Amino acid sequence: MAGIRDYQVVVGEQLIEEIYELARQLKGCRVQHINSTLTGGGVAEILKRLVPMMEEAGLEVRWDVIKGDEEFFRVTKTFHNAFHGVPVQITPAMLDTYRRISRENYDLVDPRAGFVILHDQQPLGLAEIRPGHPGRWLWYCHIDPVDVDREVWDFLSPWARRCDAAIYHIQAYARNLGHRQYFMPPAIDPLADKNREVSSTEIAAVMERLGIPADLPLVVQISRFDRLKDPLGVIQAFRLVRQEVLCRLVLAGGGATDDPEGIQVLQEVRQAAAGDPDIFILELPPASDLEINVLQRVAAVVVQKSVREGFGLTVTEAMWKSRPVVASPVGGITVQIIDGETGLAAVTTEEMARAVVRILRDPSLAEKLGQNAREHVKKNFILPIYLKRWLEMLTAEQS
Numbered sequence: 001m002a003g004i005r006d007y008q009v010v011v012g013e014q015l016i017e018e019i020y021e022l023a024r025q026l027k028g029c030r031v032q033h034i035n036s037t038l039t040g041g042g043v044a045e046i047l048k049r050l051v052p053m054m055e056e057a058g059l060e061v062r063w064d065v066i067k068g069d070e071e072f073f074r075v076t077k078t079f080h081n082a083f084h085g086v087p088v089q090i091t092p093a094m095l096d097t098y099r100r101i102s103r104e105n106y107d108l109v110d111p112r113a114g115f116v117i118l119h120d121q122q123p124l125g126l127a128e129i130r131p132g133h134p135g136r137w138l139w140y141c142h143i144d145p146v147d148v149d150r151e152v153w154d155f156l157s158p159w160a161r162r163c164d165a166a167i168y169h170i171q172a173y174a175r176n177l178g179h180r181q182y183f184m185p186p187a188i189d190p191l192a193d194k195n196r197e198v199s200s201t202e203i204a205a206v207m208e209r210l211g212i213p214a215d216l217p218l219v220v221q222i223s224r225f226d227r228l229k230d231p232l233g234v235i236q237a238f239r240l241v242r243q244e245v246l247c248r249l250v251l252a253g254g255g256a257t258d259d260p261e262g263i264q265v266l267q268e269v270r271q272a273a274a275g276d277p278d279i280f281i282l283e284l285p286p287a288s289d290l291e292i293n294v295l296q297r298v299a300a301v302v303v304q305k306s307v308r309e310g311f312g313l314t315v316t317e318a319m320w321k322s323r324p325v326v327a328s329p330v331g332g333i334t335v336q337i338i339d340g341e342t343g344l345a346a347v348t349t350e351e352m353a354r355a356v357v358r359i360l361r362d363p364s365l366a367e368k369l370g371q372n373a374r375e376h377v378k379k380n381f382i383l384p385i386y387l388k389r390w391l392e393m394l395t396a397e398q399s
């Protein structure tokens with residue numbers, strides 16, 4: 001695993017020195033991250049690299065996962081959908097389940113932590129015990145809360161208010177909770193297996209193992225099977241593209257232990273693609289970083305047709321690989337895809353199809369978008385920059 005100094009080749013010496021300088025002031029500080037899954041999905045992806053980097057910087061870091069039963073994760077997935085404006089039905093029994101599992105996890109909180117970071121809404125109920133705890137508590141909202149369902153917000157926000165501050169990916173997500181707010185886009189690790197350079201031999205071996213022929217351009221979406229990633233819409237857009245240009249579609253993704261809807265969505269996707277030899281649906285196991293890296297690299301176009309997106313790390317990953325990306329201009333994608341410069345934005349299925357066709361027919365456009373995309377990520381959404389922002393934020397909170 002790469003160490004902080006190894007990133008000098010990507011971000012230069014000065015940033016690395018700034019990180020060490022900030023780290024000195026935080027040496028020995030105890031930080032506890034609490035989320036709801038170790039694998040699958042963006043939060044686990046971030047913590048997998050952020051935690052060892054913070055440790056290397058001299059902080060004492062713990063990463064804990066709340067324990068819940070299937071019912072609890074059904075409830076929190078409903079809350080997740082409700083954050084994104086999906087109409088949901090909330091029953092008193094669901095709220096009881098949330099309170100009960102939160103209570104059962106109170107012991108998870110490190111009584112000596114200088115900082116307790118609650119990631120998303122699943123562990124937010126732990127903030128009930130904030131008043132008796134000596135550390136500072138931060139609620140890290142990874143999703144777009146702008147259209148959150150009122151009932152769900154009224155239930156959860158008192159716990160968010162108990163925290164000392166909140167972290168959001170972009171300014172547009174600001175909430176009026178009466179405490180400090182930090183805006184900090186997440187980042188990808190350029191040296192991890194998911195994003196590192198890959199040799200042509202490795203690429204060929206992975207593609208053979210996945211059983212995807214290399215004779216036609218590939219349109220690729222990597223995502224958990226989640227309705228908010230609109231995989232059925234991607235299939236529709238692909239079918240329009242194929243009327244114009246010969247190509248294939250790859251929809252690849254796995255599940256996450258905190259997402260009980262994934263299996264059902266995967267079934268719907270399989271049904272929609274049944275009998276179509278040009279559509280490859282890949283169910284990826286958790287340790288598929290190299291496969292994802294390769295699929296993003298071989299893609300002629302990467303698409304991300306999300307209905308909502310807190311940030312969209314799959315977009316960042318593809319951009320880092322200089323791929324032309326077509327994505328819905330929603331949430332955090334709007335700070336990544338600058339339409340016509342770092343990718344193409346497409347609102348409807350038809351627009352997405354047209355944008356994909358445009359790229360497939362114009363290699364110089366593909367090249368330009370890809371190069372700009374990589375530069376944009378390098379300047380803004382790369383791990384050491386993110387680590388520095390974290391250290392700045394913790395320093396500010398400490399003083």
Ligand code: UPG
Binds near residue numbers: 289314
């Ligand atoms: N991934 C896998 N395996 C899969 C599918 C995805 O490793 O089978 C990875 C993917 O490469 C990426 C991450 O998981 O690194 C997914 O992150 P993201 O595209 O950001 O989506 P979510 O899983 O939905 O993550 C949530 C928010 C998202 C935000 C992220 C981090 O929905 O908008 O960017 O948290 O804050």
